Structures are given as C-alpha cells and as structure tokens.
Amino acid sequence: MTETLQTNGAQRKAPEVRRVFGYFEVVFDALYLIAAAVIGFFILKNAAAAAQTLAGVAALVLAGGDLFHLAPRIAAVLTGSDAKIQKALGAGKLITSVTMTAFYLLLWHIGLLLFAPAVSAGWTALVYALAAVRVALCCFPQNRWFEAAPPVKWGVYRNVPFALLGAVVAVLYGTSAQAFPALRLMWLAVTLSFAFYLPVVLWANKNRRLGMLMLPKTGMYMWILCMLASLSP
Numbered sequence: 001m002t003e004t005l006q007t008n009g010a011q012r013k014a015p016e017v018r019r020v021f022g023y024f025e026v027v028f029d030a031l032y033l034i035a036a037a038v039i040g041f042f043i044l045k046n047a048a049a050a051a052q053t054l055a056g057v058a059a060l061v062l063a064g065g066d067l068f069h070l071a072p073r074i075a076a077v078l079t080g081s082d083a084k085i086q087k088a089l090g091a092g093k094l095i096t097s098v099t100m101t102a103f104y105l106l107l108w109h110i111g112l113l114l115f116a117p118a119v120s121a122g123w124t125a126l127v128y129a130l131a132a133v134r135v136a137l138c139c140f141p142q143n144r145w146f147e148a149a150p151p152v153k154w155g156v157y158r159n160v161p162f163a164l165l166g167a168v169v170a171v172l173y174g175t176s177a178q179a180f181p182a183l184r185l186m187w188l189a190v191t192l193s194f195a196f197y198l199p200v201v202l203w204a205n206k207n208r209r210l211g212m213l214m215l216p217k218t219g220m221y222m223w224i225l226c227m228l229a230s231l232s233p
Contacts, residue, residue, distance in 0.1 A: 022077040025215070029070040032218050036063035039225045046232040051113040055228040058106035062221060065099025068092040082148065090145035097138045101131045101162065107169050107190075110228070114183070116176045123168065130165040134158060155201045166194050182230040189227070193220035 040059030047053040069092035076082045082089065108127050112119060137143075137158035144150040174187030196217035204210040 021212075026074050026077050028215060028218070029074055032222065033063055033067055033070060035222065036060075036066070036225055039229050043229055043232050048232075049113075051110050052231050054106050054110050054113065055231055058103055058110065059225050059228060061099050061106065062103050062225070065096045065103070068099075069096040086148060087146050090147070090150075094138060094143075094145045097158065097162075098135055101134050101165070104162075104165050104169050105131055107186075107224075108172065111169070111172045111176065111183075114177075114231075115179055116172060119172070119176075123172075127165060127168055130161040130168070133161040134165065137161070149205065152202070152205055159198065159201050163194055163198065166190055183227055186224065186227055189220045189223045193217050193224075196220065 036059055040056050040063055042056075043052060043059055044056030047056055069089075072085050072088040072092045075085055076089065079085070105127065108124070112124070137154075140154070142151065143154045143158065170187040170190040173183060173190070177183040177186060196213040200210050200213050200217075
C-alpha cells in the first residue's frame with residue numbers, strides 16, 4: 001500500500017515538474033528572442049563599418065530564425081499539446097536549421113573583414129560548400145520534419161556538415177582574433193554551443209531530459225551576440 005501511494009505521488013509530481021520547467025522555458029525563450037532582437041537593432045544603429053553591419057544582420061538572422069522554432073514551442077507549453085501544432089514545430093525546426101547556417105556564414109565573413117582578409121579563398125569555398133550541403137540535406141523529405149519522432153540518423157547526416165562549419169569558424173576566431181579582445185573567446189562560445197547541441201541531436205529521443213541542454217546552448221548564442229555588440233562604438 002505504501003509503495004502504491006509513493007508511485008501515485010511520483011506520477012502526480014512528474015507532470016507538475018514538467019509544467020514548471022515548461023513555464024520557465026517560455027520565459028527564457030521569450031527573453032532570449034527579445035534580447036537578441038534588441039542587440040541586433042542596437043548594433044545596426046551604431047554600425048560604423050561593414051563588419052559591424054554584418055554583426056547586426058547576424059543577430060537579427062539568429063533572432064528571426066529562432067522565432068519560427070521557439071514560438072511554436074511556447075505555444076505548445078501554453079496550450080499543453082504538441083500535437084495541435086506539430087506542423088508548425090517541424091516547419092520552425094527546418095527554418096531555424098537554414099538560418100543557423102546563414103548565421104555561421106555571417107560570422108565567417110565578420111572574421112574575414114576584421115582580422116583575416118588574407119585567408120585563402122579556398123577556406124571560404126569550403127565554408128560555403130559545407131553550408132550548401134547542410135541546407136541541401138535539410139531539404140530531403142527523409143528528415144520527416146513534421147512528424148513527432150523524426151529519424152535520428154537524418155539529424156546526424158545534416159548536422160555533420162554543420163558541425164564542420166562551426167569548427168572552421170571556431171578555428172578562424174581562435175587563431176586570428178587575439179588582436180580583438182572582445183572576440184578572443186568567440187571560438188570557445190562556438191565550441192560550447194555545439195558541445196551542448198550535439199548530445200540533443202544524438203540522444204534526446206531516448207532521454208528527453210537532454211533537451212534541457214538547449215538552454216545553455218542558447219546562452220552561448222547570447223554570449224556570441226554580446227561579443228558582437230561590443231564591436232559597436
């Protein structure tokens with residue numbers, strides 16, 4: 001009898017914990033979207049050079065793309081149902097996958113403008129090739145974006161070129177940004193963002209708690225935006 005009461009108590013407690021975390025995620029996501037957009041407009045307003053303009057565009061691309069992904073998640077928490085907005089969730093993930101790729105292309109060009117104009121054109125060609133492969137893989141119907149449980153292997157396929165793209169960008173900043181104190185830890189923020197993101201891709205279908213790693217991943221993007229904002233006069 002005691003074991004039964006404990007089990008029933010645990011069953012009641014689990015939905016309450018999920019609901020509390022869901023509301024925390026709503027507040028966190030809303031604050032992130034607002035802050036990212038504000039930073040983007042701030043950078044653009046104060047931009048005095050091409051690199052700063054690209055930084056502002058990058059911030060708005062990040063915020064705009066994540067809006068398509070996070071707005072349905074917020075709606076799912078508030079309505080208590082993923083099923084009603086499954087198509088919106090899937091479309092948001094697809095759009096965000098493309099805009100995140102564009103974000104890293106912009107980071108690459110910001111680095112080239114600021115401190116690495118002599119980098120071989122071959123590296124830029126590689127960056128664009130990785131981005132093109134990533135976007136192409138995202139467009140395959142086998143991703144099954146609009147299903148509740150899409151195949152993990154396609155998540156791996158499309159994120160291999162994305163991770164390589166992030167690695168190239170991280171190396172650029174890690175080896176060339178020492179003359180720019182504001183950006184000298186950009187490589188670390190990029191690396192940590194992928195360190196938090198890849199376990200979600202690989203194992204979140206088996207352990208949903210790993211989805212919580214998306215919060216520190218988002219924190220890394222805020223750190224990146226703050227570093228970009230520090231370029232403005």
